[in-house]
Every structure is written in structure tokens, then in C-alpha cells.
Amino acid sequence: MTQETLLTGQVLSFARSPFEGDPTAATVVTEAVLIRDGRIAATGRAADLRAAHPQAELVSHGQRVILAGFVDPHVHYPQTAMIASWGKRLIDWLNHYTFPQEMRFADPAHAADLAARYLDLTAAEGTTTMCSFCTIHPASVEAFFTEAQARGQRVVAGKTCMDRNAPEGLRDTAQSAYDDSKALLEKWHGVDRISYAITPRFSPTSTPEQLAAMGALWAEHPDCLMQTHLSEQTDEIAWVRELFPQARDYLDTYEAFGLLGANGVYGHAIHLEPREKDRLRELDAALVHCPTSNTFIGSGLFDMAGLMAAGHRIGLATDTGGGSSFSMLRTMAAAYEIAHLRHHSLHAAQLLWLATVGSARALRMDDKIGNIAPGMEADLVVLDLASTPAIAQREAEAEDLWEAIFPTIMMGDDRAVAEVWIGGRRVKS
Incomplete structure (x- = not known):
């Protein structure tokens, strides 16, 4: 009826x-x-x-x-319980807060509890769609998709892949990352309002072999999104240079392994080199501004005015739990403040657009939401x-x-x- x-x-x-x-x-x-x-x-x-x-x-x-x-195109639902944790830069913050929390997602019951809690908290803030990193555990993806499906909610998520520079218990392998991701993708992608995103956490936690495996999987399923992190902090970029001495820049560590494309969603993108900007714009890949996270853990000031004027596809995100709020209203406020620090004023219409149409465009879903x-x-x-x-x-x-x-x-x-x-x-x- x-x-x-x-x-x-x-x-x-x-x-x-x-x-x-x-x-x-x-x-x-x-x-x-x-x-x-x-x-x-x-x-x-x-x-x-x-x-x-x-x-x-x-x-x-x-x-x-x-x-x-509101559409939130870059979140980590497993970090819900550790949001607003004190006083660390990115790499120490991952080791001290994030990885211990993510270890707990080996328990499917814990994953189910946090998935429900996260979707309750974000719905209360007006967020109706998000793109989330899960953990290396397939059960973390199953829990998130199962809860979203029960709510009739449009979501995107993927199993985070890491095979180095992470604790024992949070590392997979190149092969298991490929196999687990493929199985989850084939089970869930396109079911009801659910989409799968291929999800290498970032270059420092994946070997070249794993990045190549994720690139191969994306080539097999090019309609999927691929989400990762890019140029969030200067010490992270220095670490990438040490790990990939042959790479031209941070973006090249993805491009060399088939992880750069129009359906790519690159979180943060604060400290981009000219070549990186040109390639991202050329391929129309999506950049995601995470302002509360960028200020909370001291990452830097995203160049909204410059990147938007150059024609980049840009979304706006909370980056829970590096971001210090579940609220897209608070995220818009932080984006306004960061733009002001770069001598540019964002209009209220621009802020609302970023949190709705712009973020839906970043996820290639602006024909739906x-x-x-x-x-x-x-x-x-x-x-x-x-x-x-x-x-x-x-x-x-x-x-x-x-x-x-x-x-x-x-x-x-x-x-x-x-x-x-x-x-x-x-x-x-």
C-alpha cells in the first residue's frame, strides 16, 4: 500500500x-x-x-x-568509544588509543554493540549516510552492515587492511586481506542500501604486496569505492618517504599499485604536492576535509578555497574518532574556522552543501542522496x-x-x- x-x-x-x-x-x-x-x-x-x-x-x-x-564520507565507527581522547599526534594516537580499541572487534558481540551505538549517535545528529572504515576483522563489517540494513540506511564501509606497522592481532596478510575483502564485497555490495569500499588504512600499514592486492581487487570491481588516508600530517608524510623511497610523493604510493582513480576517496589531503593536486583533479578523485580531526590532533589547515577553485571534488567529514564530534553541524563550524585561518569565509550555503550534496558527490551517490x-x-x-x-x-x-x-x-x-x-x-x- x-x-x-x-x-x-x-x-x-x-x-x-x-x-x-x-x-x-x-x-x-x-x-x-x-x-x-x-x-x-x-x-x-x-x-x-x-x-x-x-x-x-x-x-x-x-x-x-x-x-x-547529512552525509559523512570519512569515519571510523570502531573508534566511537574513544572519541575525544587526550593529547596525541597521529602515529602515537593510533598506537595509544586506536589500535587497542580496534583489537576488541575480534569479538562479534562487541562489534554489534558499537555498530548500533554509533548509528544511534549519528542519527541523533542528523547524519543519515556515512562511509566507514571498519577493523581488520570481517565481523566488524558484518556487524555494521547488518545493523544498517535493519535500519534501512544507506551506508558504505569496508574491512580495514593492514599487514605491517600494527600490533599482533591487528595484522592480516596481502592474501587474507584480498580474500576477506572480496568475500565481504561479493556478499554485501549493492544489497539494499549498502555499498562496499575497498579499504587499505594507509600506505604505512600496508606492504607493497598488500597495496598491489587491493589494487587488483579494485580493478576487478571498479564500481566500488576505495577509501584511504592521504597527507594528513607532516611526520606521517616523512614516514611514507622512508617506507617508499622510490615513490615520487605520498600519492604515488597508491598510484603505483592501482589505488588511484575516480572512485577513490582520500581522507584529509592537507599537505599535497603540486603533482598530487594535478593528478587527483585530473582523475576527479574525491578529497575529504575532516576539520575537527585536523585541529584536534594537530594535522594542519585544509585548503578549501584553493582546492575548490581548482575544480576538486570535495566532501566534509567528522573523521570519528580522530574528529572530536559526531555532529556535522560542529564539523561545518570547524570548516568555517579553518577557512578563516586561511583568510577565506565560507558562506552558510556552502557549508550546508558540503555536508549534503558535496559529500554525496564524494561518494558518487549524489543521484540518490x-x-x-x-x-x-x-x-x-x-x-x-x-x-x-x-x-x-x-x-x-x-x-x-x-x-x-x-x-x-x-x-x-x-x-x-x-x-x-x-x-x-x-x-x-
């Missing part, structure tokens, strides 16, 4: 990128969105849609803003622009919609997320 729901409010969608010309001219604001059987059926004037669909359930949101659910348009999957977030006294008093002074939205981006948290819909089903109200 067909089910229809009509949401009314300030429905915000994007007609084009707000990084091209006037940011506000890239947006469209209507009064209502009609959901039918898990998809967006129509947008338009509330009275018109109500008259045409009198049987639809009506959910009125007044002046709240309705937009596509990240925007509100007929035929798109009905993943939605409803923002209360007066969720706290501090935000409410600032919003009351706003002279237009964008001035009203910006305080919620800068100061908002889960209290600002009034309602969340995933696949046409309300999961937070």
Missing part, C-alpha cells in the same frame, strides 16, 4: 554548487516536500501539495528548515533554528534565512536536530 507523508517548513535544496557564483542563488526554498514509499515524490507550495494529496500524513514544521540528511528532489531517497533532517536560548536570541535578530541558519551551524548540536528521516521513515522526532 502506498504511503505518503507531507512535511511542511522551509524546504532547502540546491540547484547547483554554491561555490560557483552567488552562494544564495544556488539554493531553492519551497514550502513542502512529499515523501512516497521512501522517496521524494514532489516539492512545492504546501497548499498545492496538500490539495493534490489529501490522504498524506501531514507533519508541520513551521519555520524550521528541512534539508537532505544529499539533496531534495523528486526521485531522490527520502533521507531528511529538520533543523530548529532556535534550539537553545543563545541561538534563539541570535536568530531573532536575523535579517534573512542565511543569517538565521548560520548561528545554528556555529553553535548547534543534537538539540537543533528536531527530526530525522531515513528512507522515508522517521527515526528521530
Whole structure:
């Protein structure tokens, strides 16, 4: 039986990128969105849609803003329990916090518990899709996909592959990484709303043999995404030079083994060489900005303005748990602050686009999620622009919609997320 729901409010969608010309001219604001059987059926004037669909359930949101659910294209769900851990740089941070936590995912029950916890926490923040690294344990992938499938949620994930520079118990081999990844890919990729990402953690934790095996698997399944890390910290880059003395640069450690391509998703990408920028742009690979992580563990300042002006495909991510928040609102605020440190101001429309359409583009899913348009999957977030006294008093002074939205981006948290819909089903109200 067909089910229809009509949401009314300030429905915000994007007609084009707000990084091209006037940011506000890239947006469209209507009064209502009609959901039918898990998809967006129509947008338009509330009275018109109500008259045409009198049987639809009506959910009125007044002046709240309705937009596509947030898309988080670079996370580590196994790091949920260690988020906001104190005082380490990347390599020490991995050894001191990350690897001990990931060892626990040898227990399938623990993996199932953390998968459910992570998806609960992120849904409360308005995140409806994410691309996650798992651990080396196939059970960590099974747990995440099983929980997401039960929720009808669109997710991407993959078994993290590491065969060196990691503790005993967190190392696989080139062959087992290939075999396990292939088995998981063949079982899950394309099932319901689930996609598989081939996932070498980063060059320092994979031998050339393992990187070659992952490149071979990607060549066999080029429709899959491949996710990894790139040029996050300067000491990491120096380590890569020691491990791969023959490589031209960090990116070459992936390119040489078939791990550079249009469906590649490269997290961080802060300290890029000119050749790396040129190759990434040439192939239209995706870069993912992780601002709370970059400040929290002292990585550096991503060049949003320069890379966007050069034509790169860019998404915005929390990088849980190197990132210090599950919230994409907090992530947008941090992106604004980092851009300001590079003498550039990001408009509220640009920040919202990065957290929705831009991140969906990074995952090659902008035909399905990240925007509100007929035929798109009905993943939605409803923002209360007066969720706290501090935000409410600032919003009351706003002279237009964008001035009203910006305080919620800068100061908002889960209290600002009034309602969340995933696949046409309300999961937070």
C-alpha cells in the first residue's frame, strides 16, 4: 500500500554548487516536500501539495528548515568509544588509543554493540549516510552492515587492511586481506542500501604486496569505492618517504599499485604536492576535509578555497574518532574556522552543501542522496533554528534565512536536530 507523508517548513535544496557564483542563488526554498514509499515524490507550495494529496500524513514544521540528511564520507565507527581522547599526534594516537580499541572487534558481540551505538549517535545528529572504515576483522563489517540494513540506511564501509606497522592481532596478510575483502564485497555490495569500499588504512600499514592486492581487487570491481588516508600530517608524510623511497610523493604510493582513480576517496589531503593536486583533479578523485580531526590532533589547515577553485571534488567529514564530534553541524563550524585561518569565509550555503550534496558527490551517490528532489531517497533532517536560548536570541535578530541558519551551524548540536528521516521513515522526532 502506498504511503505518503507531507512535511511542511522551509524546504532547502540546491540547484547547483554554491561555490560557483552567488552562494544564495544556488539554493531553492519551497514550502513542502512529499515523501512516497521512501522517496521524494514532489516539492512545492504546501497548499498545492496538500490539495493534490489529501490522504498524506501531514507533519508541520513551521519555520524550521528541512534539508537532505547529512552525509559523512570519512569515519571510523570502531573508534566511537574513544572519541575525544587526550593529547596525541597521529602515529602515537593510533598506537595509544586506536589500535587497542580496534583489537576488541575480534569479538562479534562487541562489534554489534558499537555498530548500533554509533548509528544511534549519528542519527541523533542528523547524519543519515556515512562511509566507514571498519577493523581488520570481517565481523566488524558484518556487524555494521547488518545493523544498517535493519535500519534501512544507506551506508558504505569496508574491512580495514593492514599487514605491517600494527600490533599482533591487528595484522592480516596481502592474501587474507584480498580474500576477506572480496568475500565481504561479493556478499554485501549493492544489497539494499549498502555499498562496499575497498579499504587499505594507509600506505604505512600496508606492504607493497598488500597495496598491489587491493589494487587488483579494485580493478576487478571498479564500481566500488576505495577509501584511504592521504597527507594528513607532516611526520606521517616523512614516514611514507622512508617506507617508499622510490615513490615520487605520498600519492604515488597508491598510484603505483592501482589505488588511484575516480572512485577513490582520500581522507584529509592537507599537505599535497603540486603533482598530487594535478593528478587527483585530473582523475576527479574525491578529497575529504575532516576539520575537527585536523585541529584536534594537530594535522594542519585544509585548503578549501584553493582546492575548490581548482575544480576538486570535495566532501566534509567528522573523521570519528580522530574528529572530536559526531555532529556535522560542529564539523561545518570547524570548516568555517579553518577557512578563516586561511583568510577565506565560507558562506552558510556552502557549508550546508558540503555536508549534503558535496559529500554525496564524494561518494558518487549524489543521484540518490544529499539533496531534495523528486526521485531522490527520502533521507531528511529538520533543523530548529532556535534550539537553545543563545541561538534563539541570535536568530531573532536575523535579517534573512542565511543569517538565521548560520548561528545554528556555529553553535548547534543534537538539540537543533528536531527530526530525522531515513528512507522515508522517521527515526528521530
